[in-house]
Amino acid sequence: MDYYNEMYSGTKVREPYARLSEWVETMPADFRQMKQAEAEDLFRRIGITFAVYGEGGDPDRLIPFDMMPRVFDQNEWRRLERGIKQRARALNAFLRDVYGRGEIIRAGRIPGRLVYQNEAYEKAVVGVVPPRGVYSHIIGIDLVRTGKDEFFVLEDNCRTPSGVSYMLENREIMMRMFPQLFRQNRIEPVDQYPELLRRTLESVAPPKCKERPTCVILTPGHFNSAYYEHSFLANLMGVELVEGQDLFVDGEFVYMRTTQGPKRVDVIYRRIDDPYLDPLCFRPDSMLGVPGLMDVYRSGGVSICSAPGAGVADDKAIYTFVPDMVRFYLGEEPILKNVQTWTLWKEDDYKHVMANLPDLVVKEVHGSGGYGMLVGPKSTKEEIEVFRKKIEANPGNYIAQPTLALSTTPTFVDEGIAPRHVDLRPFCLCGDRIELVPGGLTRVALKEGSLVVNSSQGGGVKDTWVLSE
Amino acid sequence: MLSRTAANLFWMGRHLERADTAARLLDVGQRITLMPNTETGYQNEWNSLLQAAGTTDLFAQKYGDSTEENIQEFIFFDRDNPSSVAACLEKARESGRIVRTALTSQVWDALNLAYQELRKMERRQRSKLDAAALTDFTTSATSTVRGAINATQLRNDGWHFMNLGYGLERADATARLLDVKYYVLLPRIEFVGSGLDTYQWQVILRALSAHRAYHWAYGGDITAGRVADFLILNGESPRSLLTSLYEAVWNLEGLSRRYGDGVSSTARDKARETLAALQARDIDMIFDEGLHEFLSWFIGEIGAISTLVHEDYLLGGA
Numbered sequence: 001m002d003y004y005n006e007m008y009s010g011t012k013v014r015e016p017y018a019r020l021s022e023w024v025e026t027m028p029a030d031f032r033q034m035k036q037a038e039a040e041d042l043f044r045r046i047g048i049t050f051a052v053y054g055e056g057g058d059p060d061r062l063i064p065f066d067m068m069p070r071v072f073d074q075n076e077w078r079r080l081e082r083g084i085k086q087r088a089r090a091l092n093a094f095l096r097d098v099y100g101r102g103e104i105i106r107a108g109r110i111p112g113r114l115v116y117q118n119e120a121y122e123k124a125v126v127g128v129v130p131p132r133g134v135y136s137h138i139i140g141i142d143l144v145r146t147g148k149d150e151f152f153v154l155e156d157n158c159r160t161p162s163g164v165s166y167m168l169e170n171r172e173i174m175m176r177m178f179p180q181l182f183r184q185n186r187i188e189p190v191d192q193y194p195e196l197l198r199r200t201l202e203s204v205a206p207p208k209c210k211e212r213p214t215c216v217i218l219t220p221g222h223f224n225s226a227y228y229e230h231s232f233l234a235n236l237m238g239v240e241l242v243e244g245q246d247l248f249v250d251g252e253f254v255y256m257r258t259t260q261g262p263k264r265v266d267v268i269y270r271r272i273d274d275p276y277l278d279p280l281c282f283r284p285d286s287m288l289g290v291p292g293l294m295d296v297y298r299s300g301g302v303s304i305c306s307a308p309g310a311g312v313a314d315d316k317a318i319y320t321f322v323p324d325m326v327r328f329y330l331g332e333e334p335i336l337k338n339v340q341t342w343t344l345w346k347e348d349d350y351k352h353v354m355a356n357l358p359d360l361v362v363k364e365v366h367g368s369g370g371y372g373m374l375v376g377p378k379s380t381k382e383e384i385e386v387f388r389k390k391i392e393a394n395p396g397n398y399i400a401q402p403t404l405a406l407s408t409t410p411t412f413v414d415e416g417i418a419p420r421h422v423d424l425r426p427f428c429l430c431g432d433r434i435e436l437v438p439g440g441l442t443r444v445a446l447k448e449g450s451l452v453v454n455s456s457q458g459g460g461v462k463d464t465w466v467l468s469e
Numbered sequence: 470m471l472s473r474t475a476a477n478l479f480w481m482g483r484h485l486e487r488a489d490t491a492a493r494l495l496d497v498g499q500r501i502t503l504m505p506n507t508e509t510g511y512q513n514e515w516n517s518l519l520q521a522a523g524t525t526d527l528f529a530q531k532y533g534d535s536t537e538e539n540i541q542e543f544i545f546f547d548r549d550n551p552s553s554v555a556a557c558l559e560k561a562r563e564s565g566r567i568v569r570t571a572l573t574s575q576v577w578d579a580l581n582l583a584y585q586e587l588r589k590m591e592r593r594q595r596s597k598l599d600a601a602a603l604t605d606f607t608t609s610a611t612s613t614v615r616g617a618i619n620a621t622q623l624r625n626d627g628w629h630f631m632n633l634g635y636g637l638e639r640a641d642a643t644a645r646l647l648d649v650k651y652y653v654l655l656p657r658i659e660f661v662g663s664g665l666d667t668y669q670w671q672v673i674l675r676a677l678s679a680h681r682a683y684h685w686a687y688g689g690d691i692t693a694g695r696v697a698d699f700l701i702l703n704g705e706s707p708r709s710l711l712t713s714l715y716e717a718v719w720n721l722e723g724l725s726r727r728y729g730d731g732v733s734s735t736a737r738d739k740a741r742e743t744l745a746a747l748q749a750r751d752i753d754m755i756f757d758e759g760l761h762e763f764l765s766w767f768i769g770e771i772g773a774i775s776t777l778v779h780e781d782y783l784l785g786g787a
Contacts (some may be wrong), residue, residue: 222567231569241570246473246785257472257785259626260728 004147004407005419006070016071016467017410019184024068024410024417032067032412035177039065042173063166064460069174069181070409070422070442077466080143080151080426081436083335086326088139088428091158091313093329095135099126099309104328110321115312119366122274122309124281128298130307131204132432136314137269137305138197139428140164143336145407152339152404154423156322158314159306160271163441163461164427165229168193168236170463171439186468188438193427194236200431201267207300208252213266216240216256218247220272220288230271244272249292254302267303274308316365316399317343340402344395353400354391357384362391362400375451377403406451411444411462421445423453424464438466472785474568475630479778481564481580482634485611488557490642492607494518495544495554497649497676499600501669502537515540517649522552538595545603546591554607558587561614573621576614583610608678626727633720633778640713641771643700644764646673670696677708697760698752710767714744717774724782736777743770 007017043062072080097104098115105112115121140161142154171190175182198215205213219230221243234241246256247265255262270277276286281294296302312318320341326334342349342360353360357376364372374387391398408419426440442464443453453459498518515535519525524543527550532539545554562584565572572580590598590606615635622628650673670691674680679699686705687695701710721737728734747767755763 222563227566235570240471240474242471243473246471259470259472259475259630259724259782259785260732262785 003405003419003421004145004150006145006407006409006422007419016073016076020069020071020181023181023184035067036412039067039173039177042176043169064446065170065173066411066444066446066460066462067174067177068410068412068417069463069465070424071185071465071467073467074469077438079149079335081438083151084139084141084426084428084436085434086330086332086335087141087153087156087322088136088430088434090322090325090329091139091156092133092135092430094318094325095158095307095310095313096129096133097329098312099128099135104325107328109324109328110318114315114317118312118315118318120274120309120311120315122312124294125298125307125309131206131303134204134430135307136310137200137204137430138164139430140425141336141428143424143426144339144404144422145424146405147407151336153319153322153336154339155316156314156319157425159273159311161425161427162226162229162271163425164193165232166461167427167439167441167464168232170441170461174463185465188466188468190437190439193437194233196429196435196437197233197269198237198239200429200433200435201269201303201305203431203433204303204305205266206303209266214239214264215267215269216242216247216265218242218244218268218270218272220276224271226271233269244276244288244290247290247293249290249296252296252299252301254290254293254296265302267305269305274311277304277308316363320399339404342400344391344398344400349400350395353398354388357388359403360400361403362387362398365397365399375403378451403451409442409444409462411446411460413446413448418448420448421451421453422462439464470571470626470630472783474571474627476779476783477564477568478571478627478630479634479783481561481568482631483638484557484561484564485614486635486638486642487552488554488561488607489611490638490645491522491544491552491554491557492604493642493646493676494522494649495541495600496604497646497672498540498544499537499604500672500675518544520648522645524550524552537600541600541603542595546595554603555587555591558584558607558610571627573617575617575621579610579614579617583614586610626724629720629723629727630782633717633724636713636717636720637771637775637778639708640710640717641768643677643708643710643713644767644771646676647697647700648761648764649673650760667691673700679706679708682706694752694756697755701755702747702750702752711744711747714740714747714771718744721778733781736774736781739770739777740774743767743774746770 007014007021013021040062043065094104098121102112102115104110105115136158138161140157140163142157143151144154145151167190201215202213215237216239217230217234219227219241221227224230231241240256242256247254248257248262249255250262254265254268256265272288275282276288278289278291278293279286280291282289293302293304294308297304297308320338320343323334323338326332342353344350344353353362357374358379360376362374362376374384376384379387406421406423409422410417411420413420422442422444424440424442426436429435442462444460444462445451445453445458446460447458450458498515502515515537516525518540519528519535522544528535528540528543531547531549532543543550543553547553548556548559550556562580565577565580569577586606587610590603618631622631650669670693671680674683674691674696677700683691683696683699686699686703699706699709703709704711704715706712718737718740721734721740725732725734725737
């Protein structure tokens, strides 16, 4: 397969990478090893130790950091940005609709079964419209590139996408280690993100909040693999990082326990999943949430970001319909493409997929993090047959996609510099405005030839640059 | 401030100080065994250490024999012993990790480095580590954190909670160290005033890094009365019961001032009362009362103040 190399066009270095290329060429021999050690030391000391997509595992594990940045020019970025914002608008419109009148279903554009019987669909919030009609406030859209102008959306993460602390820390560390690179290149900053996030949260304060809203981040606790990110964001936003035990409901409001007694909380940026939010409403055995929280939410006493039930928009089965959502709600043509997807509960798709398993990527509808998937071209016959049995047992649980020719960017590896496959997760904020910082988290598959960028599968991260004019 | 944040800052302070105490206890024990044997032998002295730390039963269940190696393992490395250096440092670091947002990066750095260093020591062969090295590591690691706190933390309520933890723990620890002396002396009361007695008091001073300070304060001979006075009632002595309690009161007053009348301050009232009771005594009264009896009373008072701190601030008024 031919892969698009983001740095080279034939043998010529593409313009956005020009200065970076000079930098690499003039680099002294042992410079790289030295800097790599320095970077790791910095990461370890700061304590950035978590699995990017909540994959669990050793909480003190470091994710490999690659010092070769990935570069986008203005034009590339502006187009991505428009596409992401468009998608974010459509996803929120979809959520408003399916918790309201369900027009897209009545219009026959999406089968009602996929929505109303979806695990992530929360009947408990039907008819409850969150402030400004925003359900998903932080959307992490995973993208891959296959050609100069070819970008595909892999996944829309509408619940609690993580990894943004990596975007910020990677930049921080790059700036500390290579100031000259930042002087030579005009790189758009990303460090306004925490400020934008705070403004976004404040802009969706509940109706009963009359003063400046008090925002908090709700974490499952310090054993969670993304705890570092939670505390990092709380720190930069200047808000409290709370656990369920710190909050309680009294009458119409939610309060946090402080040394000076109860303090009202207006907006909760939760980093725990729906089923754990409120033991009175969802899982009764959960200790992570706050008893009575949902009642306060429904009566407009508190905002929850993302709103309970937002997950129904980022399901892999719903994913196939996002371009339709863009057309249906916005009357626009989608700027970003979906990856062609076969849904195995459809007879024709099923037949096609079963006949072509060795060429396809098959994923569980609810799976995440590179688990429970089959990468046909990289699998043995035995592995394919084992997976075939799993699909036969429950076809509705799977979707399939063609193997994409993921673009590569130059990456430092043991042997020197080599192309490795990458994806991209920018973070889109939806409040009174829809905003996006120029950049995102680039994940890189460090193993030669690997297309799987998950950190659990040997993936690393790198800084993502957007060059200004 | 979140009650949980305050609780973690409070306990971070306590655990750091507790780690320090454990290391110093080990040092006391080590030095005491170096002196000429009493007839019951050195095992008795090691046991006195455990008694003072309140961990005799736990140790007996797990190790049986109180050999030096066992005691060292138990007091320094054993995670099953909640007062061991390793357990305390780990808990302090865990508290710090939970309240990362309330710590300066320098404090976190110092705390984290101490923990990484501990992990390295844990992997080393025990026979290659002597008690002095363990004590030195601990006192220097905890001092570095302490220094970072003093140099970089904002003097706000969080600061008061951290230092309150330090103060109460230190008061408790000095009392317990003094109690070691009591247990050591218990079997042979006729040693009082002998050379051996003096040696033991010296050991305690050394363990508290207070040997030089003692001479500055009193000059000349080391006597039971003076050392006890130094460690209990001397307001210039940095680890004395009086100084430690005074610091606790000062921090509690800081909190009360900040928070105003809306927040109950029973802990401050109780601490003031204990301080006044302490100030009303002189060293002769304490010896008449019985050193051990006095120390038991004092340790009980510190426990009561801690409970009230919890009730005043750490429950969050729900």
